[in-house]
Amino acid sequence: GGFVPISTVDWRGRAACTVFLRGCPARCFYCHNIAIQGGEDLRDADEIIAMIRSSRTVAGAVVFSGGEPTLQGPALVHLAAAARNMGLSVGLHTNGIFPRVLEDLTGRHLVEMIALDIKTTWERYDELLELAAADAVKQSLAVCKRAKADGSLGTCQAVVTLFRGREDDLPSIAEATRDLDLVLQQGVAPGFVPLTRQELEAVAAPLGRKVRIRTREDGEVGYGPEQ
Template sequence: MHVNFGGFVPLSTVDWRGRSVCVVFFRGCPVKCWYCHNQAIQTGEDRRAVKEIEDLIRSSSLLISGVIFSGGEATMQPSALLALARYSKSIGLLTGLHTNGVYPDVIRELIQQQLIDHIALDIKAEWNLYTVRGKERAVGKQVKDSLTLCTDAFHAGTLRSFEVVTTLFPGYGEEVMTISQDVAPDIDLVLQQGVYTGIKPLDMNELKKIADKLEKKVRIRTRSDGEITYEGNRNSGDAGIR
């Protein structure tokens, strides 16, 4: 069995809140967002034996408590993803997935086989889940299915950690309100600062103003300030907590 390999980070403290992890990147993505910070691995081919990636994970195992599978889109390669998740669990590591949710059946398989501990579901604000056109409407339905699946698993205790992440650029305020309505109150919603050449990113105060309209506790993530928990107008005042 082989992986279309995108890269490996042996030690990261920013990809899973509160944990030191390694990160395995899978090459290839069906979405190809214009602002993706991993555009170099959206396409192309670098086939590696699964055993080679297992060896990379093992080489980091003394320094980490978990593995994040990212991309690209890891769920595009279900056989390799399940094999690497199974291997990681076998050597005592927790497993996490960063996914755009386009392949809910793969996510379901990971959960049913108890091969995943944490999922960060990246919902694209510009899809708006329901109002987009053409093929994006079908994609939005698949992402909504993944959101429901992960939420149900989290509430049932079969998924120990789940968060929804949406990357924001100027003009995306209305879209995030639609997304927020479908995120259960006990699920972390992360408003992530979008960064792209030629576009002025939203700063922390601008992201707080968007969060105020949601009237719920959220996490706000920027490059300069890291991540804070923000309650804002929910408690009649700014309440950011690092």
């Protein structure tokens, strides 16, 4: 995996350290962390906790990313609990393949922010991930909505990575995630011409809701009513 002692991009508005946990069952063609999809880099949990503790002077939060951090559910819960005991806020980046882990984390009030990747329409999900995942991600989406509604989760973003030619996917995804914050992320991969910020704004305009638009050129900006 890996560790970044201070980051201002993994949790908008927060200074956080970031822990990257190795391993992911999905095989998305545009993955930017392909080096930690598999393999082993075994570390004692106490070593990782010590890394997190060392960042407390500059970071008020920790974000768990990957890979897919919920693949290592028991370890993730243990690390999140340790971080909370230090007084740190806990964020999570996840593809939603393991909804029971999200239920555990939200049920124990161990996580304050979840960025949930919604990768495509439900009909295309299993093909894109090369994995039977659609039903699990639907369950994770429901977990996040319940946790946000009952106050056990402060922030939940649905993060949609959009590629040129798949613009028509957005309305159905936006409808499925209407109770969550929506982040529209520029899809970047070899062989694809990325959508520009202006093109992403044009795709988002008919939604009539606030979205965050994330591109390599302009970073993350707000768009929509009253922005």
